[in-house]
Amino acid sequence: MLGYALSPVFMPLLRGGASAASPEPLPLPEAPDGTVESFGGQQPEWQPCDDGKQCADVYAPVDWDDPAGERLTLRLVKQPASGGSPLGTLFVNPGGPGASGAQYVADGVERAVSATVRERYDVVGWDPRGVGASSPVSCLDAAGLDDYLFGDDEAEELERGSDEWIEAAVAESAEFGEACAERTGELLAHVGTDSTVRDLDMLRAIVGDAKLNYLGFSYGTYIGARYADAFPERVGRLVLDGAMDPATSEFDVVREQTRGFETALRAYVADCLTREDCPLSGTVDEAMAQIGALLDGVDERPLRASDGRTLYTSTMLTAIITPLYSQDSWTALDQLFASVEKGEADTAFWLADFYYGREDGRYTDNSTEAFIAINCADYPNDLEPELMRHQAAELERAAPTIGRFQGYGDVGCADWPVTAVSERGPVTGAGADPILVVGTTGDPATPYRWAESLAEQLESGVLVTYRGEGHTAYGENACVDETVDAYLVDGTVPAADPQCAGS
Incomplete structure (x- = not known):
C-alpha cells in the first residue's frame, strides 16, 4: 500500500470471536411487506447467546428510498435490564466506522455502560449495515487485504505527491474499490451514515420505544448527531462521547x-x-x-x-x-x-x-473494508x-x-x-430533548473543539468536559460516569458543564 493515511476516525475497540459477531445467520422475523412501517413492526426472534445475552437478526431495506426492493439483515445483541421493568432500550455504538456494536455488547457490556444503567435499560448493540454479522461489505480475501495494506509496491520508489505517485495510488485504490463492488454488490452504494440513521430509527420502532435512547462513541456520535437532526421529535436521552463535528470536511x-x-x-x-x-x-x-x-x-x-x-x-x-x-x-x-x-x-x-x-x-x-466503504460514501x-x-x-x-x-x-x-x-454540514436537532455531548481535552482522535462545536450546533446540546487524556471519557472518569448515569437513568441534565478533572 502507498503511504497515505486511512483517515478519518477509527476506534480499535473490542475484538474476538464471540458468537454474536459470527456471520452465521439467525432466524428472521416475518418478512416486511415493503412499506417503511412494516420494517419498524418486525418482531425479532431473540435467541440465547453469549453468556445470558440475546441475539437476533432483522431486515432492513438496502435502499430506504425503495423499501419494496432488495433487503439486507442487521445483527443485534441485547443485554436485558438486570433490574427488570426497564425504562426502555439503550442502543450503543462503539465507533468506527466499521466497529461491531454487536461484539461490543457481547464481549464488553460491563465496559460499555455502568451497572446502574444496565439495571434500568435493555442494552442493545448492533452491527451497522456493511459491518460484521450484518450484511457486510466484502472486498478481498486475507492475502489480498494483506497486499493492499502492507504489500510491497514498486510505486514506493516514486516521490510521494508526484503526479506519478498520485496516479499509482489512485489506480491501487480503484482496483480495491472494484473488488468491493464485485463482492458486495448493490449494498456498497447504501452503506453511508444517512442509511444507518434510518436503520436506527427502524430499530427504535422495533423495540417499541417512542423515543430513541442512545450512547455513541467516536464515529457513533456522528450517527447520533445525524439522527437528532433527522428525527428531533424522536430524541430521548442521547449521549455523544468523543464527538465528531458533522460540519467538518x-x-x-x-x-x-x-x-x-x-x-x-x-x-x-x-x-x-x-x-x-x-x-x-x-x-x-x-x-x-x-x-x-x-x-x-x-x-x-x-x-x-x-x-x-x-x-x-x-x-x-x-x-x-x-x-x-x-x-x-x-x-x-x-x-x-x-x-x-x-x-x-x-x-x-x-x-x-x-x-x-x-x-x-x-x-x-471486516472492519477495515467497512471503514473505507463507509467513509467513501x-x-x-x-x-x-x-x-x-x-x-x-x-x-x-x-x-x-x-x-x-x-x-x-x-x-x-x-x-x-x-x-x-x-x-x-452542521446539525441543529431543532426541538429535540437535551443531548449530552462529552469531550476530552486531550483526545487525540476526536479533538475537544469538535465536542464544543457539536454542543453549540445542537439547539439542546449540553457540553460535559473531561480534562484528561485519551479517546472518550465515559467509563474512564467517575465524574463523567455520574453525570451520564444521572442523565440516562433520571433524566437529570447538568445545570452547567461539570468540568470533570482527570485523576
Missing part, C-alpha cells in the same frame, strides 16, 4: 486528528522521559526529533518483519497511533521505538495487526492534485513529526465505484 478531520495525535505523542514523550527505561532521551523536542528520525529511517529503508512483511511508514504510523488512543497503552510505544531503533519490525506489525483486527494471518472482522471527493499538495504541506506544518506522512488520503476514494451521497 474530510481534510478538516485529517488535519485535526493529525494535530491531535502529534499532541498526544508529545504527552507520551513527556511521560516517557520521566522513566529510566524510556527509549528516548533529552528534551521533549529532542525526543520528538528522534521519533521523526525513526520515521525517516523507515521511509528510506523499510524494515522486514519475521513473517516477511515489509514495514513502510504507513504501517509505522498506524503502530504509533494505536497506543495513543489510551494512556494505559502508552508503554507499548516504548517497545515500538526500541525495536525499530534496532531494525526490528515485529512490534510495529503487532500493533498494526491489532488495529486492523488481524490474527495469525487472518482478519477477525460519507465524504464527497474530487481528485485535485495541487490542492492535495497544499493540504499535505499544511499537515506537515500542523504536526512536524507525523504530519508529513499523513497527506494524500483523498486518493483512497478518488475513483470509488459509487458516488458519495452524504452532505457534510
Whole structure:
C-alpha cells in the first residue's frame, strides 16, 4: 500500500470471536411487506447467546428510498435490564466506522455502560449495515487485504505527491474499490451514515420505544448527531462521547486528528522521559526529533518483519497511533521505538495487526473494508492534485513529526465505484430533548473543539468536559460516569458543564 493515511476516525475497540459477531445467520422475523412501517413492526426472534445475552437478526431495506426492493439483515445483541421493568432500550455504538456494536455488547457490556444503567435499560448493540454479522461489505480475501495494506509496491520508489505517485495510488485504490463492488454488490452504494440513521430509527420502532435512547462513541456520535437532526421529535436521552463535528470536511478531520495525535505523542514523550527505561532521551523536542528520525529511517529503508512483511511508514504510523488512543497503552510505544531503533519490525506489525483486527494471518472482522466503504460514501471527493499538495504541506506544518506522512488520503476514494451521497454540514436537532455531548481535552482522535462545536450546533446540546487524556471519557472518569448515569437513568441534565478533572 502507498503511504497515505486511512483517515478519518477509527476506534480499535473490542475484538474476538464471540458468537454474536459470527456471520452465521439467525432466524428472521416475518418478512416486511415493503412499506417503511412494516420494517419498524418486525418482531425479532431473540435467541440465547453469549453468556445470558440475546441475539437476533432483522431486515432492513438496502435502499430506504425503495423499501419494496432488495433487503439486507442487521445483527443485534441485547443485554436485558438486570433490574427488570426497564425504562426502555439503550442502543450503543462503539465507533468506527466499521466497529461491531454487536461484539461490543457481547464481549464488553460491563465496559460499555455502568451497572446502574444496565439495571434500568435493555442494552442493545448492533452491527451497522456493511459491518460484521450484518450484511457486510466484502472486498478481498486475507492475502489480498494483506497486499493492499502492507504489500510491497514498486510505486514506493516514486516521490510521494508526484503526479506519478498520485496516479499509482489512485489506480491501487480503484482496483480495491472494484473488488468491493464485485463482492458486495448493490449494498456498497447504501452503506453511508444517512442509511444507518434510518436503520436506527427502524430499530427504535422495533423495540417499541417512542423515543430513541442512545450512547455513541467516536464515529457513533456522528450517527447520533445525524439522527437528532433527522428525527428531533424522536430524541430521548442521547449521549455523544468523543464527538465528531458533522460540519467538518474530510481534510478538516485529517488535519485535526493529525494535530491531535502529534499532541498526544508529545504527552507520551513527556511521560516517557520521566522513566529510566524510556527509549528516548533529552528534551521533549529532542525526543520528538528522534521519533521523526525513526520515521525517516523507515521511509528510506523499510524494515522486514519475521513473517516477511515489509514495514513502510504507513504501517509505522498506524503502530504509533494505536497506543495513543489510551494512556494505559502508552508503554507499548516504548517497545515500538526500541525495536525499530534496532531494525526490528515485529512490534510495529503487532500493533498494526491489532488495529486492523488481524490474527495469525487472518482478519477477525471486516472492519477495515467497512471503514473505507463507509467513509467513501460519507465524504464527497474530487481528485485535485495541487490542492492535495497544499493540504499535505499544511499537515506537515500542523504536526512536524507525523504530519508529513499523513497527506494524500483523498486518493483512497478518488475513483470509488459509487458516488458519495452524504452532505457534510452542521446539525441543529431543532426541538429535540437535551443531548449530552462529552469531550476530552486531550483526545487525540476526536479533538475537544469538535465536542464544543457539536454542543453549540445542537439547539439542546449540553457540553460535559473531561480534562484528561485519551479517546472518550465515559467509563474512564467517575465524574463523567455520574453525570451520564444521572442523565440516562433520571433524566437529570447538568445545570452547567461539570468540568470533570482527570485523576
